[in-house]
Amino acid sequence: MSLPSDHPFARGFPIPVVAMGPGSQEDETPCYLPMPQGMDTFAAPRLPETADPAVLTAVAARLHGLLDRMAAAGFARAATVSEDLACLPPAEREALGQLLGFGEVSAYTVAPRHWRVQETAFASLWRVLGLDERGAIIEDRLQAGAMPPVLEEAMAATSSRELEPPAYPPGTMNAPALVQELRRQAAAYQPGQPAHVINLTLLPVSEADLDTLYGWLGHREVSILSRGYGNCRITSTRLAHVWWVQYFNTMDALILNTIEVVDMPEVALAAVEDFEDTLERLRDYLTMLESE
Numbered sequence: 001m002s003l004p005s006d007h008p009f010a011r012g013f014p015i016p017v018v019a020m021g022p023g024s025q026e027d028e029t030p031c032y033l034p035m036p037q038g039m040d041t042f043a044a045p046r047l048p049e050t051a052d053p054a055v056l057t058a059v060a061a062r063l064h065g066l067l068d069r070m071a072a073a074g075f076a077r078a079a080t081v082s083e084d085l086a087c088l089p090p091a092e093r094e095a096l097g098q099l100l101g102f103g104e105v106s107a108y109t110v111a112p113r114h115w116r117v118q119e120t121a122f123a124s125l126w127r128v129l130g131l132d133e134r135g136a137i138i139e140d141r142l143q144a145g146a147m148p149p150v151l152e153e154a155m156a157a158t159s160s161r162e163l164e165p166p167a168y169p170p171g172t173m174n175a176p177a178l179v180q181e182l183r184r185q186a187a188a189y190q191p192g193q194p195a196h197v198i199n200l201t202l203l204p205v206s207e208a209d210l211d212t213l214y215g216w217l218g219h220r221e222v223s224i225l226s227r228g229y230g231n232c233r234i235t236s237t238r239l240a241h242v243w244w245v246q247y248f249n250t251m252d253a254l255i256l257n258t259i260e261v262v263d264m265p266e267v268a269l270a271a272v273e274d275f276e277d278t279l280e281r282l283r284d285y286l287t288m289l290e291s292e
Contacts, residue, residue: 044285045101045121052091059096060286067286070125070144071279075272078124079145086140093140099289100125100142105268107224109154117148122282123274146269151222158221159240161187166216171208178205178213178259182242185261189241195262201255213259219244224268230255232267 062083069081085093103119114131120142128148130139143149163186165179178198185196200210222236230249237244245265247256 044281045099051095051098055089055091055095056099056289059092059099060289062092062096063099063282063286066142066144067279067282070275073144075124075146075275078275079143079149081144082128083142084140085142086137097127099285100127104227105224105270107151107222107268109151109222111221112154112157113150115148115150115154117151119270122278122285124270124278125282144275146271147264151224152264154222155236155243156240159236159238159242161240163216163239166212168212169208171206172212173206173209174203175205175209175212178203178209179216182217182239182259182261186239186242189261191263193262195260195266197261198259200257200259217242217244217259224265226268234265234268 066081066083070078073081085096088096101121103121103123105117105119107115107117109115114133114135116129116131118127119125120127124144124146126143126145126148128139128141128143128150129137130150132138163183165176165183168175181198189196217237217239219235219237224234226232226234230247231252233246233248235244241261241263243260243262243265245258245260245267246254247258249255
């Protein structure tokens with residue numbers, strides 16, 4: 001079973017690293033980047049109109065069972081709760097996908113395994129697909145929690161705690177100091193610590209600095225896109241726990257360029273409030289479905 005070309009899991013997204021600094025101005029009027037406009041808010045997916053009632057009943061029963069296990073586990077242990085979908089009949093898998101819809105966060109990995117992750121419309125509930133080298137689906141499950149563990153596992157498997165400093169080409173200014181800071185922070189980092197954030201937008205960095213950092217760190221074994229106000233694009237690097245995090249407005253202009261040393265950037269994570277809302281909203285949604 002392969003992903004169709006128009007399926008949301010099949011589409012990648014570009015993760016450019018763009019230098020950003022003060023621009024020239026023709027007059028004394030300040031020139032501001034357009035700020036994000038509008039925010040995605042929760043909207044329950046539309047009920048399938050053509051699905052077999054027996055299929056919808058079976059799917060609703062499965063989701064009720066999943067919700068019971070999520071409630072029993074609580075947010076702290078939510079990552080232990082998952083539901084294998086690969087064994088379901090195709091009609092049930094399709095109906096389940098329609099019922100749960102799509103949320104703000106999507107991700108993919110290219111090493112050491114190929115994973116596609118999509119948050120459902122119910123935050124803290126994720127669809128996780130494992131693909132083989134040909135793009136065929138070999139694993140399919142629902143996963144509860146702040147973020148499916150496969151993304152952090154992929155980051156850990158494709159990064160190291162030590163990374164030798166790069167060569168510094170002409171034009172570099174602050175790259176040597178930033179490299180040393182990142183090497184020191186990555187080596188000392190312990191899981192669960194607060195993020196150490198380097199805000200490149202506010203620093204005096206040259207194009208040569210950015211090119212050096214970008215080439216030295218590498219990226220894209222793990223790529224995450226979080227939509228809310230504009231887009232936040234997150235990529236893993238070759239240095240353990242070091243992520244490149246970039247915020248774009250709705251005009252796709254880079255407004256914040258950061259590097260974070262952390263297990264997983266917070267902007268990608270579902271929160272305990274999301275989890276509690278999902279327990280309530282999904283039960284209400286299933287009740288509405290069963291009353292149709």
